[in-house]
Every structure is written in C-alpha cells, then in structure tokens.
Amino acid sequence: MQAVAPVAPAQPTPPVDDSNTQGASSATDQFGLGFESLLQIVLTQLTYQDPLEPMDNFEFVSQLAQFSQIQQTQEMADSLETLVAAQSTGQAASLLGRTVDVAAGNGSLTGVVTAVAFQNGTPALTIDTEDGNTISGLPLGNVTQIRETP
Structure with missing residues (x-):
C-alpha cells in the first residue's frame, strides 16, 4: 500500500475589502469548496494517513477548528446579507x-x-x-x- 502525505493545514487568507461590491461573498465563493467538501478532505486524509506516522493530534484539531471557523464565517456572511437586505427595504419604504x-x-x-x-x-x-x-x-x-x- 502506498503512503500518502498528509494534507497541509489551510493557511488563513488576508481579509478582502468588499466595500465596493454588492452583497457578501460566501466562503464557497472565496475558497471554491463548501464545508462538506472540506470535511471530506479531512476524512480522506485520515483514511490514507500512514499508521506508523499518524498526524499530530494538535495539527488535526487545528485543522478541524479552521474548518469550523470557515463554516461559521459563511453562516455569518449569509446572515449579514439578509440583514442588509432587510435594512435596505426598510429605508426605501420609509421614503x-x-x-x-x-x-x-x-x-x-x-x-x-x-x-x-x-x-x-x-x-x-x-x-x-x-x-x-x-x-x-x-x-x-x-x-x-x-x-x-x-
């Protein structure tokens, strides 16, 4: 059986200034992967890791925390988009x-x-x-x- 090298942890990306664009970008748009896809990467990594040299526990927990943060950021962006739309509707109606x-x-x-x-x-x-x-x-x-x- 051929050993597969572990996938390197995701590196944080610098913040993007979206002030001139309409609506918020979702994490799926920014990373090209949804949360389910990222979770599948972790499961694949666990399946094919070398049993004689397993991944460090700290590194694994760090990756899971990063994936969780991506999901929470996506949910927050969706909520903010809904809030901005509701606020815009209220402002327009008040006119x-x-x-x-x-x-x-x-x-x-x-x-x-x-x-x-x-x-x-x-x-x-x-x-x-x-x-x-x-x-x-x-x-x-x-x-x-x-x-x-x-």
Missing part, C-alpha cells in the same frame, strides 16, 4: 411620500417618492417630479437629500 433629491447625470432630480419596486432584491424608487413627470427605477443609493413633503 414613501417624502420629497427626495436624486443624483442623475450632472444634476439632480427632485420629487415625491410614490412607489418602491424591488429589482433582484434591490430597491428602486419611483418619484413624481415638480414638473409632473414620473421617473421610475431610481436606485436608493442615488438619494442625496430627504425632506418632509410640504
């Missing part, structure tokens, strides 16, 4: 009936928010401008000022 300024091109549009639509989970506003036009599909992130409607 109904209020006068807003929305950045558009080199200027801005002013109008009363009459509707909020959700396109792929992202809120988009519909406003009635002062000159009687209705403009739809304005991103919530483009709102520059909010005022009480007179």
Whole structure:
C-alpha cells in the first residue's frame, strides 16, 4: 500500500475589502469548496494517513477548528446579507411620500417618492417630479437629500 502525505493545514487568507461590491461573498465563493467538501478532505486524509506516522493530534484539531471557523464565517456572511437586505427595504419604504433629491447625470432630480419596486432584491424608487413627470427605477443609493413633503 502506498503512503500518502498528509494534507497541509489551510493557511488563513488576508481579509478582502468588499466595500465596493454588492452583497457578501460566501466562503464557497472565496475558497471554491463548501464545508462538506472540506470535511471530506479531512476524512480522506485520515483514511490514507500512514499508521506508523499518524498526524499530530494538535495539527488535526487545528485543522478541524479552521474548518469550523470557515463554516461559521459563511453562516455569518449569509446572515449579514439578509440583514442588509432587510435594512435596505426598510429605508426605501420609509421614503414613501417624502420629497427626495436624486443624483442623475450632472444634476439632480427632485420629487415625491410614490412607489418602491424591488429589482433582484434591490430597491428602486419611483418619484413624481415638480414638473409632473414620473421617473421610475431610481436606485436608493442615488438619494442625496430627504425632506418632509410640504
């Protein structure tokens, strides 16, 4: 039977600045493996380790802790994504009936928010401008000022 060298422990990756991207990346996207796949790697490693030179207990427990941390990070990222979506929905709904300024091109549009639509989970506003036009599909992130409607 051929001996298989143990798999080296996963090295921590530096934090990634996701502030300019929408939504959180899951651990599966970042590492290319889901938690079940990582667990399968550990089981395979145990199955094929050399019985005369077993893996150090400390190293094994360290790997399991890293896999557990990856799973917890993925669950936290999913929860944060849900929280951000709910917060965005609440913010958009609170604008109904209020006068807003929305950045558009080199200027801005002013109008009363009459509707909020959700396109792929992202809120988009519909406003009635002062000159009687209705403009739809304005991103919530483009709102520059909010005022009480007179």
